[in-house]
Amino acid sequence: MRKYVIMGVQGSGKGTQSTMLCADLDLVHISVGDLFRWHVQNHTKLGAQVRRAMRAGELVGDDLVESVVRGRLDQHDWNFGFVIDGFPRNGRQAEFFMESYDIDGVIHLELPDDEVRRRVLSRRLCPGCGMDYNLIADRPEVEGRCDICGTALITREDDTPEALAARLRDYYEKTRPVLELFRRKEVIHDVYAGTAVEQVQAGIRETLGLPAYNPKS
Ligand code: AMP
Numbered sequence: 001m002r003k004y005v006i007m008g009v010q011g012s013g014k015g016t017q018s019t020m021l022c023a024d025l026d027l028v029h030i031s032v033g034d035l036f037r038w039h040v041q042n043h044t045k046l047g048a049q050v051r052r053a054m055r056a057g058e059l060v061g062d063d064l065v066e067s068v069v070r071g072r073l074d075q076h077d078w079n080f081g082f083v084i085d086g087f088p089r090n091g092r093q094a095e096f097f098m099e100s101y102d103i104d105g106v107i108h109l110e111l112p113d114d115e116v117r118r119r120v121l122s123r124r125l126c127p128g129c130g131m132d133y134n135l136i137a138d139r140p141e142v143e144g145r146c147d148i149c150g151t152a153l154i155t156r157e158d159d160t161p162e163a164l165a166a167r168l169r170d171y172y173e174k175t176r177p178v179l180e181l182f183r184r185k186e187v188i189h190d191v192y193a194g195t196a197v198e199q200v201q202a203g204i205r206e207t208l209g210l211p212a213y214n215p216k217s
Helices: 012-024 033-040 047-054 062-073 090-101 113-121 161-184 197-208
Strands: 002-008 029-030 081-085 105-110 123-125 132-133 188-192
Touching: 002 161, 012 029, 012 081, 012 105, 012 197, 029 033, 029 062, 033 047, 033 062, 033 081, 047 161, 090 113, 105 123, 105 161, 105 197, 113 123, 113 161, 113 197, 132 197, 161 188, 188 197
Parallel strands: 002 081, 002 105, 029 081, 105 188
Antiparallel strands: 123 132
């Protein structure tokens, strides 16, 4: 059983790296942001509760976040383990998490702020299949259309300069101290995220002592 947390500033590639990590190791990727986005897109009651905060780039209240995380982990569909992404994001969430689950490692993706802005503001998302694009490094073949399902690409509502500034502020004020907490527990694995996607993945696997990436296995 492997239980990892992936942390890092916005745009550091948490989603991409988690997906690659889960692909051949049979881990389940649990992205709290994706869970919330699903609720917003499907107009659920929870979606209505979180939409305003998400749009402004603010953190959703801890009670809601904890019940979503608990509900997701209680599904116990993660026989080989999970990678949780976007959680914990503050001290209270970290305490809740550590009381309930043992963690095998925390992957910390590091990226300088100017690169964060460059990446986040050029990010596009397919609302059909969830595929991520980047207008600088990973453009779709047909402008504005998903390569996989052809749906028109959108910009995440919180990928605006204003919302990004709010998210970065929260990251440094609230999430950084969580990193320090994990660091004291010696579970942190720092990986520089400014290189090619495959290179970052190789760095993660090396530091965690995992087999090399093999998507066909
Ligand atoms: P992300 O995709 O991880 O950037 O998350 C998108 C948005 O979902 C965040 O800006 C928050 O509004 C909300 N969110 C995701 N995870 C959390 C969390 N652990 N605590 C509070 N809000 C969260």
